Amino acid sequence: MLRLVLAVMLAVTALSAKGPVYVMLWFDTEDYIEPAADDAALRIATDLEKLGVKATFKVVGEKARVLESRGRRDVIRALAQHDIGYHSNYHSIQPTPALYLRGMSWLDGAAEFERRERPGVADIRRIFGVTPSCYGQPGSSWAPQTYRALLRLGIPVYLDESDHVGVNAQPFWFGGMLNVFHMGQFVIRPSLTDESQIPQTFEKFDRAAEELEARGGGVISWYYHPTEFVTSAFWDLNFAKGANPERSDWKNPPRRTAEESERCYHILRRYVEHAKSRAGARFVTARELPMLYESSSVHVGDRTAIARHMAARQTFLTTEAGTLSAADMLQVLLGMEPAVVEGPVARGETTYPEQGIPRAALQRVKIDAADFIRDRRRLPSEVWIGSKKLSLADFAATLAADDGASSSVTIRKGNLEMEKYIATDATGSFAWPIHPEGFSAPELLELARLQAWTLKPARLK
């Protein structure tokens, strides 16, 4: 008997040693042209509710207003049983975010995005009675300035899928937000129309779940658009290649037959049932995500380890105690209590010509840099040594390599390893049928590289 109890206990321990698999099922609820898409959203929300599963519906501001004006309280009520996120005010009406933000600075761009999007967030609040839990950009119209604005709008999670920034295909902190983005093999978006693909999809899901269990847990990101269940081409092709027709000229997308739609709903149900049947897998919403992950507020960490790391490379550091972004570590090196701050607004330049800085001068620079960070809640692009400058990267490397004793501190070149987590294909990353033909936004990727100071993997509690 005792042996049996022991065996059972061991089995239970082995089972619980597997990390949790969190399944985030989300729906970009955006088609404000085709009324059948309203019914699709209702049907999906109701089906999932019957299955006992909560999803995240990222709703477009105009879609919410259209639901209201069409008198679809039934749809609004059904969606509100799930989690409500935000998917921009107008989605594909020109200009889309990356298009107008490409030529704007960090601060100006954030202010402009906030100006354009604040009314949409307010409408979501009024119509659904909640502040959206998350945001994701229309198409691939991603831009780093949106992060600053979204935090000011009270939205803490970035939920979407694209490749502009990412770490290890799992959630990460960037720009002060918790991101589920660039999720690689952990993205599931299988065919809704081809039943023969169901076995492969189950297998892909199981493989992803096993890998996460072995890694200690994580997120599977899984998404659709309600409109896909009732139409066979996207509603927003009205706005293809930068087009911006008048409302009266908008064309409805081609419809699926009722039978085809039923097949889509049926396939979705089968996927969800399969995921539900897996022990240790749990459906979670964007609103729950920040409770599952450690907050970005920083543990100070071991200063010696931080200095060694930052002297060689400026990028995040993962330790037993947690993860630290380069911005967190710079604050530790400056003797500050680390806070969530923004990256620099520009790529600073080193003009200081000497090999070393007198210790007293470095001390003044440190005090000034810490004061700037506290005052602006942002890292400086460069620091002044008299009339000459050090770039932020060179300053950080120099501070990290300082032995704290010599009368002159040797200048050390920065090594911005953090930037490798930002996409480099300024055309491919912004490819989207709605952007003007040949659209490319290297400026946005450069701003993203500057914000990589704030990048670090998120860690499950």
Ligand SMILES: [Zn+2]
């Ligand atoms: Zn969308």
